[in-house]
Amino acid sequence: MAAHFSLIFLSLSALVCCSTGAFAGLSLEEQLRQLNDNYMEMKELLATKDRRLEALEADAIEQKSVIAALQQSVSGTQVAAANRQGTSTVPRSCADLKCKGETISGLYSIMGAKSVEMVYCDFSKATNDAGFQKWLGYVDVKSVPTYFYVQKNNSFTTQYVPIPFEVERVNIGGAMNLTSGIFTAPRPGTYFFAFTGDVRFLGPSTNILALIVELQLNGQRVGSSRVTESNTAGNVHSELTMQSTLNLIAGDKISLQITFMTAGGVSFLYDNPNADQRFNHFTGWLLEENLAGLL
Ligand SMILES: *[C@@H]1O[C@H](CO)[C@@H](O)[C@H](O)[C@H]1NC(C)=O
Ligand SMILES: *[C@@H]1O[C@H](CO)[C@@H](O)[C@H](O)[C@H]1NC(C)=O
Numbered sequence: 001m002a003a004h005f006s007l008i009f010l011s012l013s014a015l016v017c018c019s020t021g022a023f024a025g026l027s028l029e030e031q032l033r034q035l036n037d038n039y040m041e042m043k044e045l046l047a048t049k050d051r052r053l054e055a056l057e058a059d060a061i062e063q064k065s066v067i068a069a070l071q072q073s074v075s076g077t078q079v080a081a082a083n084r085q086g087t088s089t090v091p092r093s094c095a096d097l098k099c100k101g102e103t104i105s106g107l108y109s110i111m112g113a114k115s116v117e118m119v120y121c122d123f124s125k126a127t128n129d130a131g132f133q134k135w136l137g138y139v140d141v142k143s144v145p146t147y148f149y150v151q152k153n154n155s156f157t158t159q160y161v162p163i164p165f166e167v168e169r170v171n172i173g174g175a176m177n178l179t180s181g182i183f184t185a186p187r188p189g190t191y192f193f194a195f196t197g198d199v200r201f202l203g204p205s206t207n208i209l210a211l212i213v214e215l216q217l218n219g220q221r222v223g224s225s226r227v228t229e230s231n232t233a234g235n236v237h238s239e240l241t242m243q244s245t246l247n248l249i250a251g252d253k254i255s256l257q258i259t260f261m262t263a264g265g266v267s268f269l270y271d272n273p274n275a276d277q278r279f280n281h282f283t284g285w286l287l288e289e290n291l292a293g294l295l
Contacts, residue, residue: 094121162255198279203232
C-alpha cells in the first residue's frame, strides 16, 4: 500500500505542477474551482484504480490457492504410487496383508507366481518370525470352468480334417465345438485330453491294415495313436487310445485327425447310430489355470 500512496502523491504533485500554465489569466476563485474540479476528477480516477487493484489482489489470492491445491494433489499421487510399489495392491504375502491393515490371524489367499495360494498368517508374530506366514497350498481358481466330454454317434471316414462329434455329454464353458471338432483354450493353463476310438477293419484280408489318429495343437502333431491288423479273417475292431497333458495359451486349438487309413474303405472310425453304443470318446479339462500377469 505504501507504493500505492506514493503513486497518488506523485500524480497529485504532477497535476499541480503541470496545471500551473492552465491557470494563467483566471481569477483566484476560478482557479480554486478549477483546482477543486481537478481534485474531484483525480479522486474518482483513484477510486476506480483502487477497485481494480482490489480485484487483482482477490484474483492473485484465488490463483495461489488453486496452485496449492494442485501441488497437494500431485504430491498425494506420488505418495500413493510409492505406497503401491512398497506393498503392492494385490497381496502377495502375509506382510502385504499386514501393511494393508489386516490384524486377525487366519487363512488368507495371496497371489503366487502363477496361481492363487493359501497361507496362514499369524499376526501375533513379528514379520520376520518363521511362524508369521505358513504356506498351505494352491487355491483352485478358474476364471472359466472348462470340462467337456463328447462322443460320436456315427462312423467317420475322412482323413486330414478335425474329427467332429455329435453327442455332447458335458461342455461346461463351451470351449469344445462339436461341429468343427476343435477345442479352443479359453485361458492359459494346463489341460488334460483323452481320446478313445473304435477302428473297424473290413476283412478278410491278407494285407496289413492300419489307422492312425493324431492329436494336434494348432494343426501340429502332439502325438499319434496307431492300430494295425494283418491276416484278418473277417471284420475286426481295435481300440485307439491317447492321453495328453498340455500347457496351452488362450486361443490354442486342439483337434483329432485321422492321418493314415488303409485305402479302399477297409479301415475307419466306427460307430453305429442305430445301436447307440457310443464307441468314440473325447474328453478334456482345464486342470490348472495360469494366472500370471492377470493382476
Ligand atoms: C462351431 O463350428 C462351426 C463350424 O466351423 C461354426 O459354424 C460354428 O459357428 C461354431 N460354433 C461356435 C459356437 O463357435
Ligand atoms: C447323433 O447326434 C446328434 C446330436 O446329438 C443327433 O441330432 C442325432 O439324432 C444323433 N443321431 C443318431 C442316429 O443317434
